[in-house]
Amino acid sequence: MKKGFGLMLILSLGMLVACRGPEETETSSTSKSSATSSTTSISSSESSESSSSESERSEDSSRSEVEPSTSSSSGKTSASEPSTFTKSSQPTESSEPSQASESSEPPTSTEPTENTADAQAELKAMHSELHLPTVTAPNGKALNIASAVEVNRVNVLYYAMDEALIMNHRQLNNETPFASYSVSDYGSNAEAQxxxxxxxxxxxxxxxxxxxxxxxxxxxxxxxxxxxxxxxxxxxxxxxxxxxxxxxxxxxxxxxxxxxxxxxxxxxxxxxxxxxxxxxxxxxxxxxxxxxxxxxxxxxxxxxxxxxxxxxx
Known part of the structure; x- marks a missing residue:
């Protein structure tokens, strides 16, 4: 009986060990996996921190590259400064073509000057020492005048147009006169005759x-x-x-x-x-x-x- 009981005890212990073995192995494996995961997590965290640190260093580096340009713009402006170049290359009030053209033209040269332009009055004011005729443009047109002074000679051309312009307006270069007047000093009666x-x-x-x-x-x-x-x-x-x-x-x-x-x-x-x-x-x-x-x-x-x-x- 004792011998049989002992044999049964040994077999029971063996079965217990056999049943517990996989759990322990599984537990051990789980522990190892957990440890590995923990290690991976730590590595990932370290990598993230490292990446974050590198990013911060990169941003610091970028700031350090921009800051000199910013500080220099607060002082004397360089001709090659990007912001200045961009502004100067865009149309501005100071570089507008219309203003440039206005500055190169007489103040009232392009306006319909029926009430402000009187070329005949301008001519008389310019040559008050001369005998001048009174000219009327045909067909109710506006009278315009071009005048030039040469050596011992004054030439005047008269134009009939839809609008009155100041004297010697450049638009007259494209027009055909309907009349002219000139005064010439020949220096002697014989040459004049x-x-x-x-x-x-x-x-x-x-x-x-x-x-x-x-x-x-x-x-x-x-x-x-x-x-x-x-x-x-x-x-x-x-x-x-x-x-x-x-x-x-x-x-x-x-x-x-x-x-x-x-x-x-x-x-x-x-x-x-x-x-x-x-x-x-x-x-x-x-x-x-x-x-x-x-x-x-x-x-x-x-x-x-x-x-x-x-x-x-």
Whole structure:
């Protein structure tokens, strides 16, 4: 009995050991795994702290690189400073093209200056020492003027436009004048007389122009010329035969106008020439001499030329 009991005790102990063995092994394995996980967690924590530390050092380093630029901008501004370059490369009030163009132009040069621009008044103020005519732009247009002074000569061009501009506005470079006026000092009476180009021709067919005035008409090289004299003035009208231009009709209109209007008194000569075959502001010319000075008016219209000359002060 004792022997059997002892054998059973040994077998029971063996079974107990056998049953507990896996749990202990599992517990041991769990402990080891926990230890490994703990170690991994510690390593990860250390790595995170290390990364955080490196990030802080990087930020500190970045701050240390930016700070000198910031501190230098608070002192004297460098021409190569990024912020200054960016500002200067953007449109600003000081670099705006419109302001630059305004500064390079006369103050009222581009405004519709019907009430503020009076080119004829400007011309008279600029050349108060000269005799100047009064000019009116045709077709109700605004009168604009360009004037230039050369050696012993003043030239004036007249323009008819939709808006009035100040004198010598650069826009006039693209326009065509309808009339002109010039004053030239030739230094002697003889040279001034030669510049008038006075023409007297009593040959050809006599033509009654009215008011007791007789003209003389003749043809040459496809043209018809009509000449007559009024006081110290000689007048010539040319017409093209191919265009059917009749100088007599134009001459009679001129004679009729001059019966009521008075041309300047030349000293010594005056010449009026109308070329019906041409166009432009030199179609009709009125030229007269006062001692060594020669005055010249041109106009696109014959009667317009006479009106400008009559208004001469």
């Amino acid at each position: 030669a510049a008038v180009n006075y023409i007297v021709d009593d040959s050809g067919q006599a033509v009654d122009l009215g008011y007791g005035i007789t003209g003389h008409q003749q043809g040459a090289a496809g043209s018809t010329y009509l000449n007559w004299q009024e006081g110290n003035w000689s007048l010539t009208v040319r017409g093209l035969n191919s265009e059917g231009q009749d100088p007599v009709a134009t001459a009679k209109k001129m004679v009729n106008y001059l019966e009521e209007a008075f041309l300047p008194v030349p000293k010594t000569l005056g010449q009026i020439t109308v070329d019906l075959g041409s166009s432009g502001y030199q179609r009709a010319q009125v030229v007269w001499q006062v001692d060594e000075i020669v005055y010249r008016v041109t106009h696109q219209d014959p009667l317009g030329a006479l009106q400008v000359a009559v208004s001469w002060e």
